[in-house]
Amino acid sequence: MSISIRIIETGKIQCRPSMLQQPADRPIWLRQLRVLSDRSWAEPIPVQVFLISHPEGNILFDTGLSPHTKDKDYFPSWMPTFRLTSRFEIDESQGIGVQLREKGIEPKDLKAVIVSHLHYDHSGGLPDLIGAPTFLLEGDYKAFKEPLHATFEGASPHQWPKNFDPSFLKAGAGAGIGPFEQIYPITADGKVVAVQTPGHVPGHCSLIVFAEDTTYFLTGDATYSQEYLDRELTDGVTETPMQAVDTVRKIKQLARQMPIVVLPAHDKDRRLQERIIYNPTTL
Numbered sequence: 717m718s719i720s721i722r723i724i725e726t727g728k729i730q731c732r733p734s735m736l737q738q739p740a741d742r743p744i745w746l747r748q749l750r751v752l753s754d755r756s757w758a759e760p761i762p763v764q765v766f767l768i769s770h771p772e773g774n775i776l777f778d779t780g781l782s783p784h785t786k787d788k789d790y791f792p793s794w795m796p797t798f799r800l801t802s803r804f805e806i807d808e809s810q811g812i813g814v815q816l817r818e819k820g821i822e823p824k825d826l827k828a829v830i831v832s833h834l835h836y837d838h839s840g841g842l843p844d845l846i847g848a849p850t851f852l853l854e855g856d857y858k859a860f861k862e863p864l865h866a867t868f869e870g871a872s873p874h875q876w877p878k879n880f881d882p883s884f885l886k887a888g889a890g891a892g893i894g895p896f897e898q899i900y901p902i903t904a905d906g907k908v909v910a911v912q913t914p915g916h917v918p919g920h921c922s923l924i925v926f927a928e929d930t931t932y933f934l935t936g937d938a939t940y941s942q943e944y945l946d947r948e949l950t951d952g953v954t955e956t957p958m959q960a961v962d963t964v965r966k967i968k969q970l971a972r973q974m975p976i977v978v979l980p981a982h983d984k985d986r987r988l989q990e991r992i993i994y995n996p997t998t999l
């Protein structure tokens with residue numbers, strides 16, 4: 717059995733253009749003010765989950781948006797910014813649980829669920845995946861552990877499964893991969909590994925999948941699109957934009973060292989199907 721990746725789209729988000737991109741050197745308070753005062757809407761972006769088939773089992777990278785985001789009480793009423801800054805396009809059939817079962821996969825049979833970070837559009841499917849071993853970087857959980865703070869940071873902790881108790885990814889003893897010094901093996905054969913890609917949030921992780929045909933870099937939200945990656949543009953919601961720039965430069969550096977296909981969570985095109993290798997530009 718070979719390693720393959722399938723993309724599962726769990727609806728779309730329409731947000732303010734200022735959330736997608738802002739200059740990295742703009743002060744944080746001004747970045748936030750731009751988002752809150754932005755009255756225009758960007759084109760809707762897909763919320764993608766990645767299903768990796770591996771001989772050791774199926775691995776899910778991220779859990780996507782919940783169809784319940786459209787429910788009136790999904791986000792706490794005391795935190796109106798979710799609805800003021802984002803609109804959702806998703807129906808019941810697009811939740812991750814339903815889509816996995818359509819493929820004949822029971823959540824409890826997954827080898828692992830890796831969550832890039834706990835923002836609501838990456839953790840929304842967690843209630844559908846109870847029983848699946850769930851992993852994230854300890855740094856992400858620490859940053860989002862306190863529910864009030866997590867909500868301010870763009871998570872919806874009250875929607876996580878009761879007694880949500882994810883496991884932390886364990887660093888491997890082996891050498892790193894390119895500029896990523898620390899790797900977190902997901903499979904015993906080392907073909908699927910997580911790496912730290914902080915910036916969008918502190919404990920963010922991405923996945924590298926060494927398939928037979930090529931190597932895939934699943935960025936999560938380390939970048940919103942291959943174009944942003946190439947231009948080293950940072951999103952408008954990070955509170956550590958310079959760290960985010962550092963991370964995208966590492967991804968570009970890796971792309972100079974080995975051929976990779978880049979698959980961001982919110983950027984849909986033919987790169988997976990056509991295995992289009994990313995050729996980084998030097999700025």
Ligand SMILES: [Zn+2]
Pocket residue numbers: 835837838937981982
């Ligand atoms: Zn996201």
